[in-house]
Amino acid sequence: MRTISHWIGGKPADGTSGRFGPVTNPATGEQTGQVALADAADVDAAVAAAVDAWASWRTTSLATRTRLLFSYRDLIERHKTELAEILTAEHGKVLSDAMGEVSRGLEVVEFACGIPQLLKGGYSEGASTGVDVYSIRQPLGVVAGITPFNFPAMVPLWMFPIAIACGNAFVLKPSEKDPSAALRVAELFSEAGLPDGVLNVVHGEKEAVDRLLTHPDVAAVSFVGSTPIARYVYETGTSHGKRIQALGGAKNHMVVLPDADMDLAADAAVSAGYGSAGERCMAISVVVAVGTAGDDLIPKMKERIAGLRIGAGTDPEADMGPLVTRVHRDRVAGYVDRGQDEGADVVVDGRGLVVQDHEEGFFLGVSLLDRVTPDMDVYRDEIFGPVLSVVRVDSYDDAMALVNDSRWGNGTAIFTRDGGVARQFQLDAKAGMVGVNVPIPVPVAYYSFGGWKESLFGDSHIYGPEGVHFYTRGKVVTSRWPDPHSRGVDLGFPQNR
Numbered sequence: 001m002r003t004i005s006h007w008i009g010g011k012p013a014d015g016t017s018g019r020f021g022p023v024t025n026p027a028t029g030e031q032t033g034q035v036a037l038a039d040a041a042d043v044d045a046a047v048a049a050a051v052d053a054w055a056s057w058r059t060t061s062l063a064t065r066t067r068l069l070f071s072y073r074d075l076i077e078r079h080k081t082e083l084a085e086i087l088t089a090e091h092g093k094v095l096s097d098a099m100g101e102v103s104r105g106l107e108v109v110e111f112a113c114g115i116p117q118l119l120k121g122g123y124s125e126g127a128s129t130g131v132d133v134y135s136i137r138q139p140l141g142v143v144a145g146i147t148p149f150n151f152p153a154m155v156p157l158w159m160f161p162i163a164i165a166c167g168n169a170f171v172l173k174p175s176e177k178d179p180s181a182a183l184r185v186a187e188l189f190s191e192a193g194l195p196d197g198v199l200n201v202v203h204g205e206k207e208a209v210d211r212l213l214t215h216p217d218v219a220a221v222s223f224v225g226s227t228p229i230a231r232y233v234y235e236t237g238t239s240h241g242k243r244i245q246a247l248g249g250a251k252n253h254m255v256v257l258p259d260a261d262m263d264l265a266a267d268a269a270v271s272a273g274y275g276s277a278g279e280r281c282m283a284i285s286v287v288v289a290v291g292t293a294g295d296d297l298i299p300k301m302k303e304r305i306a307g308l309r310i311g312a313g314t315d316p317e318a319d320m321g322p323l324v325t326r327v328h329r330d331r332v333a334g335y336v337d338r339g340q341d342e343g344a345d346v347v348v349d350g351r352g353l354v355v356q357d358h359e360e361g362f363f364l365g366v367s368l369l370d371r372v373t374p375d376m377d378v379y380r381d382e383i384f385g386p387v388l389s390v391v392r393v394d395s396y397d398d399a400m401a402l403v404n405d406s407r408w409g410n411g412t413a414i415f416t417r418d419g420g421v422a423r424q425f426q427l428d429a430k431a432g433m434v435g436v437n438v439p440i441p442v443p444v445a446y447y448s449f450g451g452w453k454e455s456l457f458g459d460s461h462i463y464g465p466e467g468v469h470f471y472t473r474g475k476v477v478t479s480r481w482p483d484p485h486s487r488g489v490d491l492g493f494p495q496n497r
């Protein structure tokens, strides 16, 4: 059986734990490989390789780093299809969606190519007589990234290209469910010329994560995953003196006002609700239909849902693939049962779908639940599957209250033709990313991505300018060169003259 190994010091490493986890193809249900699961000693080996590499990487010139990033960018571009195929084989998403994932990750590499500009400091000549002051940002050292199953290439690419461009060495702990893409992007960086040990990959679960969170040589950790683990990573990491950004789960609301372009809104709700089988942290999982919007929208959504084709991610006709694991598929299907028991109208029922020739695949059809209320579990929990709830409310204010009372605040969107209302919405929404007639407002790479409330623990959003800030720390230098006029002892607090 194929073994997916760690990547330490620029080469594959099997590790010493002797433990492995299964990797499956969600479309067939078959185990296709086994992934090495790191113990603390394996993590220590990866961190040691990063510490060694950092000694020279931190002073590698911006010119060299930039050239390397450009080469890496070209290599990813050339291997886009191969990477997308790896994603489809282990995650299950359809190939076109997987290509989109690689493209959005690539945009972060392109952003990192501008690192000389991004790391420029300030300079004040003559801040005091004969004294110049300048600011610089320096790398932290060894930083780690811990990533979720749903974007096995893009989320790692949100992190390490910027961290490494800033002069850090990196240890990545990807999801053990679909680990191959992370390994491949690391290999490609080596091929581009990255010195050994600057980027390392260790696979694993809690034991590996815990070692990274407590390792004295790890300066900072970026985490993306579910809310309970994000909170745990933030609390454990900060109590061990590390800088942490921990992005958590979501329940994104799409508010539809009666004046919206209903065809646009129906397209958006179906695309954003069921794309990638709802396994996106920016998926729309609640449509908040204001006034008559629900009656207009639901028939249009049903029409579109009827045209969706569900099949293996490699099938070019398929719009939606399977869910990541059997356990997750069954958990999501259980929410449709629960919604029904709680009194929601199951307008479209995705349970019991069987895809021909893929009977053992982890497929689930799409479900649309109408007349969901905020006290139901289907509303309150993050389902992370192809289940979309419609909550009907009387007014814009009721819709706004729902958005803002949610424990999560990742993304939210409003669909309307009224610019004034849209402006008010972006002003008042307690969420980190807002879409106006855009259902999945994932920021472009030169802005930063992150939510509010229980969707983010820590102060920094990820990638973009906040990413550069997170992976560096500031230093201000006040300098005076020997000048015969400024000699003499002065015990007073330094003043500017």
Ligand code: NAD
Binding pocket: 146, 147, 148, 149, 150, 151, 155, 173, 174, 175, 176, 204, 205, 206, 209, 210, 224, 225, 226, 227, 229, 230, 247, 248, 249, 250, 280, 281, 382, 384, 410, 451, 455
């Ligand atoms: P997860 O929290 O189960 O796993 C994320 C990472 O944490 C993985 O690397 C996993 O190995 C590790 N992990 C799991 N259990 C752990 C434990 N007990 N202790 C320490 N580490 C542990 O998340 P997932 O199921 O892989 O991904 C889906 C979740 O990620 C959803 O909640 C989704 O909303 C969220 N997500 C959020 C964003 C965002 O940007 N906010 C982006 C993508 C996914």
